[in-house]
Amino acid sequence: MIKIAAKPSTFFKPFQTILLAFFVIALNACNVFDREEPTPVYFFIDNFKLETKSDNSQGSNAHDIRDAWVYVDGQLVGAFEVPVTVPIIASDTVRVTILAGVKKNGRSDDREIYPYYRAIQDTLIVTPGNIDSFFPKISYHDSTEFKWIEDFEDRTISFEPSGVDIEEDSIRLTFDANEVFNHSALNQVSGYVEFDSINQRFENSTISKFTIPSNSSTYLEMNYNLESEAQIGFYAYTQGGDLIDRVNVLYLFKTSGEWKKSYISLNEDMSDPRFANATFKIFIYAKNFSDNPNARLYFDNLKLLHF
Numbered sequence: 001m002i003k004i005a006a007k008p009s010t011f012f013k014p015f016q017t018i019l020l021a022f023f024v025i026a027l028n029a030c031n032v033f034d035r036e037e038p039t040p041v042y043f044f045i046d047n048f049k050l051e052t053k054s055d056n057s058q059g060s061n062a063h064d065i066r067d068a069w070v071y072v073d074g075q076l077v078g079a080f081e082v083p084v085t086v087p088i089i090a091s092d093t094v095r096v097t098i099l100a101g102v103k104k105n106g107r108s109d110d111r112e113i114y115p116y117y118r119a120i121q122d123t124l125i126v127t128p129g130n131i132d133s134f135f136p137k138i139s140y141h142d143s144t145e146f147k148w149i150e151d152f153e154d155r156t157i158s159f160e161p162s163g164v165d166i167e168e169d170s171i172r173l174t175f176d177a178n179e180v181f182n183h184s185a186l187n188q189v190s191g192y193v194e195f196d197s198i199n200q201r202f203e204n205s206t207i208s209k210f211t212i213p214s215n216s217s218t219y220l221e222m223n224y225n226l227e228s229e230a231q232i233g234f235y236a237y238t239q240g241g242d243l244i245d246r247v248n249v250l251y252l253f254k255t256s257g258e259w260k261k262s263y264i265s266l267n268e269d270m271s272d273p274r275f276a277n278a279t280f281k282i283f284i285y286a287k288n289f290s291d292n293p294n295a296r297l298y299f300d301n302l303k304l305l306h307f
Helices: 010-034
Strands: 041-045 067-072 075-081 084-088 092-103 111-113 120-126 131-134 145-150 159-161 172-174 190-194 201-206 218-226 230-237 243-252 260-265 279-287 296-306
Touching: 041 067, 067 084, 075 084, 120 131, 218 230, 243 260, 279 296
Parallel strands: 041 131
Antiparallel strands: 041 084, 067 075, 067 092, 092 111, 092 120, 145 296, 159 201, 172 190, 190 296, 201 279, 218 260, 218 296, 230 243, 230 279
């Protein structure tokens, strides 16, 4: 007699599948918990230091580098606000690359690798559990073009009055150690604007017009300490000198007595097709919205740069 195995009821199939899956997961879980976790190596990354050329061709070494973008063997580990200790799963020899990150246009929600700073690269023999420390010193890429630098240290001002119906039209110089940005033997002068009860609006633009390559990465760096709001932008001109447009780029809020630095991206606006073959002047505009009719605006270390 031939015996035929009984066909399992289809009602029990889902239950059997679930039960089998449960046992498989349980067995794998045991293996996971029994597995020894690897010990990371730690990278301590201190605050950055910017080194500039002694001939002042690159301007001040003032910076606001907030983040370290860390790559190991070409793979991004992450972006970390410095100083920071980063755990890395690695052993033997690794290639470490650290890039300087800034807040684009001063925005905490728009952080990027600043393209003009060199990367720091090193090859390390690492030991799990140990701490390797980095004290990053960076510099500008040699290919960086500095179109304009204004730090006021030569006691001259490369701005002139501009705009329509502007009342307070001059940037002045201050030598007061309590007002100058990072006052030292190398930093003795800053520029400032002072409103009064009658003159409550200001605009100056650069005396020079600048040629910027089309679609070039272009930034304006600047330190500022504002008792009222200000705007940064540019005028665009034809090669014949006719005005094409006036463009507001960034609105700066008052800083409550604190010096700040911004990395202001210009290429998104300057790459407008209307400005093909144009020349540009940078402007600063302000209207006093503070409660103080004699509010002051301080500026220093302005740099216009591109590749």
